[in-house]
Amino acid sequence: MRRLIQVALIACSLTTIFSVQAAEQAASSAAQQQLVQAQGVVKEIDYQNSKVSIAHQAIPAISWPAMTMRFTFASASQLSAIKVGDQVNFSFVQQGPLAVLKNIAVKN
Numbered sequence: 848m849r850r851l852i853q854v855a856l857i858a859c860s861l862t863t864i865f866s867v868q869a870a871e872q873a874a875s876s877a878a879q880q881q882l883v884q885a886q887g888v889v890k891e892i893d894y895q896n897s898k899v900s901i902a903h904q905a906i907p908a909i910s911w912p913a914m915t916m917r918f919t920f921a922s923a924s925q926l927s928a929i930k931v932g933d934q935v936n937f938s939f940v941q942q943g944p945l946a947v948l949k950n951i952a953v954k955n
């Protein structure tokens with residue numbers, strides 16, 4: 848009987864540990880999924896590697912300085928109206944080491 852109670856207590860505390868971990872993971876992935884808005888100039892479109900290089904302005908929301916960097920896109924159709932040299936408004940999410948492009952449009 849005593850042993851049964853011990854087992855139950857261990858199972859209970861394991862469940863608590865796992866749910867705290869799950870909550871922390873959910874919170875950090877929610878932070879990473881923040882949609883970030885930015886502006887810049889398209890420098891290169893690399894269809895082979897699904898990357899678009901953009902010289903973007905500073906992004907205060909995530910404390911980024913202005914820089915030229917590559918954004919990953921899911922589908923070439925996202926860039927059908929975009930060409931090198933265009934001034935663009937765009938949005939992206941951070942997924943681990945990648946900045947994944949969500950929307951991009953020529954500034955008018």
Ligand SMILES: [Cu+2]
Pocket residue numbers: 903911913914915916
């Ligand atoms: Cu950057």
